[in-house]
Amino acid sequence: MGKLELNKMRKKSALYNTAFELFTTKGLAKTTISDIVENAGVAKGTFYLYFKDKYDIRNKLISHKAGELFSQARDALEQAHVTGFTAQLHFLVDNILDRLETESDLLGFISKNLSWGVFKDAFQEQADEDDFPFFQEYLNLLDQSDVQYDSPELLLFTIIELVSSTSYSCILHSQPVCLAEYRPYLHKTIDCILQAFAHTDESGLSAANMNVISDKHFDQN
Amino acid sequence: MGKLELNKMRKKSALYNTAFELFTTKGLAKTTISDIVENAGVAKGTFYLYFKDKYDIRNKLISHKAGELFSQARDALEQAHVTGFTAQLHFLVDNILDRLETESDLLGFISKNLSWGVFKDAFQEQADEDDFPFFQEYLNLLDQSDVQYDSPELLLFTIIELVSSTSYSCILHSQPVCLAEYRPYLHKTIDCILQAFAHTDESGLSAANMNVISDKHFDQN
Amino acid sequence: MGKLELNKMRKKSALYNTAFELFTTKGLAKTTISDIVENAGVAKGTFYLYFKDKYDIRNKLISHKAGELFSQARDALEQAHVTGFTAQLHFLVDNILDRLETESDLLGFISKNLSWGVFKDAFQEQADEDDFPFFQEYLNLLDQSDVQYDSPELLLFTIIELVSSTSYSCILHSQPVCLAEYRPYLHKTIDCILQAFAHTDESGLSAANMNVISDKHFDQN
Amino acid sequence: MGKLELNKMRKKSALYNTAFELFTTKGLAKTTISDIVENAGVAKGTFYLYFKDKYDIRNKLISHKAGELFSQARDALEQAHVTGFTAQLHFLVDNILDRLETESDLLGFISKNLSWGVFKDAFQEQADEDDFPFFQEYLNLLDQSDVQYDSPELLLFTIIELVSSTSYSCILHSQPVCLAEYRPYLHKTIDCILQAFAHTDESGLSAANMNVISDKHFDQN
DNA sequence: CATGAATGAGACTTCATTCAT
DNA sequence: AATGAATGAAGTCTCATTCAT
Numbered sequence: 001m002g003k004l005e006l007n008k009m010r011k012k013s014a015l016y017n018t019a020f021e022l023f024t025t026k027g028l029a030k031t032t033i034s035d036i037v038e039n040a041g042v043a044k045g046t047f048y049l050y051f052k053d054k055y056d057i058r059n060k061l062i063s064h065k066a067g068e069l070f071s072q073a074r075d076a077l078e079q080a081h082v083t084g085f086t087a088q089l090h091f092l093v094d095n096i097l098d099r100l101e102t103e104s105d106l107l108g109f110i111s112k113n114l115s116w117g118v119f120k121d122a123f124q125e126q127a128d129e130d131d132f133p134f135f136q137e138y139l140n141l142l143d144q145s146d147v148q149y150d151s152p153e154l155l156l157f158t159i160i161e162l163v164s165s166t167s168y169s170c171i172l173h174s175q176p177v178c179l180a181e182y183r184p185y186l187h188k189t190i191d192c193i194l195q196a197f198a199h200t201d202e203s204g205l206s207a208a209n210m211n212v213i214s215d216k217h218f219d220q221n
Numbered sequence: 222m223g224k225l226e227l228n229k230m231r232k233k234s235a236l237y238n239t240a241f242e243l244f245t246t247k248g249l250a251k252t253t254i255s256d257i258v259e260n261a262g263v264a265k266g267t268f269y270l271y272f273k274d275k276y277d278i279r280n281k282l283i284s285h286k287a288g289e290l291f292s293q294a295r296d297a298l299e300q301a302h303v304t305g306f307t308a309q310l311h312f313l314v315d316n317i318l319d320r321l322e323t324e325s326d327l328l329g330f331i332s333k334n335l336s337w338g339v340f341k342d343a344f345q346e347q348a349d350e351d352d353f354p355f356f357q358e359y360l361n362l363l364d365q366s367d368v369q370y371d372s373p374e375l376l377l378f379t380i381i382e383l384v385s386s387t388s389y390s391c392i393l394h395s396q397p398v399c400l401a402e403y404r405p406y407l408h409k410t411i412d413c414i415l416q417a418f419a420h421t422d423e424s425g426l427s428a429a430n431m432n433v434i435s436d437k438h439f440d441q442n
Numbered sequence: 443m444g445k446l447e448l449n450k451m452r453k454k455s456a457l458y459n460t461a462f463e464l465f466t467t468k469g470l471a472k473t474t475i476s477d478i479v480e481n482a483g484v485a486k487g488t489f490y491l492y493f494k495d496k497y498d499i500r501n502k503l504i505s506h507k508a509g510e511l512f513s514q515a516r517d518a519l520e521q522a523h524v525t526g527f528t529a530q531l532h533f534l535v536d537n538i539l540d541r542l543e544t545e546s547d548l549l550g551f552i553s554k555n556l557s558w559g560v561f562k563d564a565f566q567e568q569a570d571e572d573d574f575p576f577f578q579e580y581l582n583l584l585d586q587s588d589v590q591y592d593s594p595e596l597l598l599f600t601i602i603e604l605v606s607s608t609s610y611s612c613i614l615h616s617q618p619v620c621l622a623e624y625r626p627y628l629h630k631t632i633d634c635i636l637q638a639f640a641h642t643d644e645s646g647l648s649a650a651n652m653n654v655i656s657d658k659h660f661d662q663n
Numbered sequence: 664m665g666k667l668e669l670n671k672m673r674k675k676s677a678l679y680n681t682a683f684e685l686f687t688t689k690g691l692a693k694t695t696i697s698d699i700v701e702n703a704g705v706a707k708g709t710f711y712l713y714f715k716d717k718y719d720i721r722n723k724l725i726s727h728k729a730g731e732l733f734s735q736a737r738d739a740l741e742q743a744h745v746t747g748f749t750a751q752l753h754f755l756v757d758n759i760l761d762r763l764e765t766e767s768d769l770l771g772f773i774s775k776n777l778s779w780g781v782f783k784d785a786f787q788e789q790a791d792e793d794d795f796p797f798f799q800e801y802l803n804l805l806d807q808s809d810v811q812y813d814s815p816e817l818l819l820f821t822i823i824e825l826v827s828s829t830s831y832s833c834i835l836h837s838q839p840v841c842l843a844e845y846r847p848y849l850h851k852t853i854d855c856i857l858q859a860f861a862h863t864d865e866s867g868l869s870a871a872n873m874n875v876i877s878d879k880h881f882d883q884n
Numbered sequence: 885c886a887t888g889a890a891t892g893a894g895a896c897t898t899c900a901t902t903c904a905t
Numbered sequence: 906a907a908t909g910a911a912t913g914a915a916g917t918c919t920c921a922t923t924c925a926t
Binding site for chain 6 (some may be wrong): 665666667697707708710711715717734755
Binding site (some may be wrong): 007008011042043044046048049073 | 886887888889
């Protein structure tokens with residue numbers, strides 16, 4: 001990489017770091033492009049060389065940070081030699097929760113954006129840059145399990161939405177309780193969700209039947 | 222109510238309605254106070270007579286709309302003569318989902334704000350204006366159930382976060398699937414969550430034991 | 443005075459008192475009519491029943507307060523049985539300085555407005571309401587003096603401007619020194635001014651000659 | 664100086680000139696920033712690039728104009744070869760009075776602000792920009808005098824307050840008389856003030872004694 | 885590539901004044 | 906006489922974006 005090329009990266013990097021710092025401390029709305037360039041030590045015009053606007057840099061930051069979150073959890077899992085899909089899943093959840101609890105500003109930032117859309121973007125980014133098929137890895141873990149699951153994608157979706165949504169409230173506002181208090185319930189709930197999505201031929205709990213089941217709850221609509 | 226008093230309410234109402242209309246169509250960020258007063262047909266100063274700023278009217282709208290959502294679902298439940306706590310809960314969820322699916326702009330507005338914090342505010346509002354203790358009613362439903370539940374508040378919290386978070390993604394972005402497709406899974410998941418929170422003396426599933434259970438998932442931390 | 447009449451006066455009085463309170467604490471520019479009526483406990487419209495605008499009530503307040511200042515000093519002089527014009531003048535100055543030093547907010551308010559224009563207004567007001575010819579009284583004091591003075595009006599003007607201007611700086615900003623330190627110099631200066639205006643036939647210090655004197659200070663203009 | 668630098672100065676200058684023009688004609692309160700930028704031919708934002716607000720540019724203007732006033736008077740004095748402290752002082756006063764009489768709008772602007780505080784600021788500014796110790800120069804003039812003066816600073820303070828205060832009234836309102844008529848009295852008064860501050864060992868007119876003198880004017884306090 | 889002075893549209897907010905009650 | 910809700914003109918200030926250097 002040439003000296004010029006290096007300098008280019010340094011400026012872009014400075015903008016990323018500064019923007020993240022400001023977004024997490026002052027919030028998106030109260031952070032101006034002037035703030036960012038001033039703190040990053042680059043000129044106003046330089047910002048527009050790399051980003052379209054404030055929202056552009058934010059989106060790129062969210063994807064990056066969310067991807068990082070998952071990728072670090074995955075690395076930790078590898079080191080931990082946990083066996084069994086269920087245990088692995090709980091490990092990943094706890095690892096991410098620990099990180100979010102420590103860096104609550106990070107949680108506030110990706111906050112309620114840690115949803116399916118961003119999750120997929122994060123996957124995407126991993127795939128692009130590191131050629132790392134994140135979702136595929138999840139499927140691999142699943143394959144090694146004894147249990148078969150209906151709709152693995154919807155299973156993951158359900159868990160991610162539940163975890164992100166509840167942890168946001170518990171960590172940032174301690175509402176209705178703090179994370180420490182809620183965590184056991186969360187794990188228990190995840191266990192139940194796994195059961196709900198577990199494939200069982202004889203039980204009539206398959207997706208096809210579920211409509212019938214849920215429909216019969218009501219005598220009118 | 223005097224003529225003056227009436228006119229006052231009319232202005233305030235116009236502001237509320239117009240603000241909601243604009244927030245749901247243009248979004249909060251792109252809606253200006255000038256927009257609101259212009260469309261509401263009142264003077265700019267009048268806005269500041271009733272609201273501190275844009276965020277003030279938004280918060281009041283969210284509480285109001287969320288409260289309305291629950292209160293209408295409750296009314297429908299009363300009319301429907303559904304028996305059994307589980308069936309009642311599913312009915313309420315479906316009623317709200319139907320409404321949100323129809324009025325997806327409403328969902329986009331209260332969106333991810335339909336969280337515990339707002340939920341409590343909505344309760345509050347109901348309590349204030351109609352002397353209707355919403356949460357109490359939920360506890361009443363629960364009492365009539367044969368099954369006993371641990372931590373009713375955390376149970377409700379878990380369900381509300383799950384429903385609001387997943388329905389947002391499914392309804393507004395059809396991600397990962399549309400609501401029609403996800404709905405049976407959601408109901409099934411709720412059933413499982415109910416089981417998870419069900420109090421059973423002999424089974425060792427009580428909250429006290431859950432820590433042990435969730436802890437054993439990992440061989441290190 | 444009727445009950446109605448009384449109520450009228452009470453409101454007007456409340457407006458005066460509140461306005462003075464606010465002008466001296468917040469300053470004229472930062473005091474709004476809303477502030478005044480709110481603190482006075484009357485309606486907005488009522489203000490306009492009695493005053494044209496903020497400046498109207500301010501001017502009336504200044505005249506009133508300045509008049510009060512002089513009239514109280516005069517009363518104190520009467521009680522004090524001071525004899526001799528020079529001593530009487532010094533007494534008046536000291537009395538006013540004492541009062542201004544105590545009520546420095548009053549000084550800040552009438553501040554640099556305690557000039558000839560306002561002074562005359564204050565005289566005017568006294569003349570109107572109490573039929574008390576203030577300036578006449580000054581002339582009377584002067585008449586009783588052994589010494590004759592040229593241009594009594596200009597003498598008074600010079601002294602008032604000097605006293606008000608220097609005391610403002612000394613009392614409010616202790617610049618260049620505090621009043622206690624400056625006061626002896628002020629009295630000494632007043633003594634000299636009296637000499638300067640003293641009429642003396644033989645000395646060539648008459649007004650007519652003064653031009654000559656002051657002209658010769660320069661060899662060009 | 665680069666083209667860019669030059670253009671920058673031109674804009675700032677235009678703002679200064681326009682602001683002064685408007686402040687002196689319309690007054691501070693009635694001059695808006697919109698007025699200023701419009702007349703200066705620059706954009707609104709440009710104003711805020713150089714000044715915090717209206718009061719910022721006013722303060723900078725006052726200091727600058729007051730400094731200019733003194734510095735030009737000093738230059739004229741140098742050219743005039745006037746000898747003797749008293750004559751020099753009268754020359755300076757007359758020079759400034761002439762200028763203020765001609766540019767009465769300038770007087771109205773720095774008006775009653777030509778007080779000790781601003782005077783010192785003006786000194787400061789001179790010292791900063793031209794390395795010209797204005798007050799020191801005054802002391803130098805004083806040193807060359809035969810007569811010794813007590814508290815040279817208080818002497819200057821007294822004279823400046825007197826001159827600025829009275830000339831304001833005479834020039835702007837011709838109250839109680841026009842400047843032409845008052846000027847001889849003013850010079851005479853200045854002469855007397857000089858006497859009052861003149862140091863005389865034998866006479867008991869020293870500062871220490873003055874308290875006694877001024878105290879004896881009253882038989883009570 | 886990088887800069888940063890300049891822009892100017894437009895957001896927000898205040899507040900003197902009116903007028904129907 | 907008294908009220909106070911409503912007004913809307915007028916002001917302040919911000920900030921994303923451009924472009925000549």
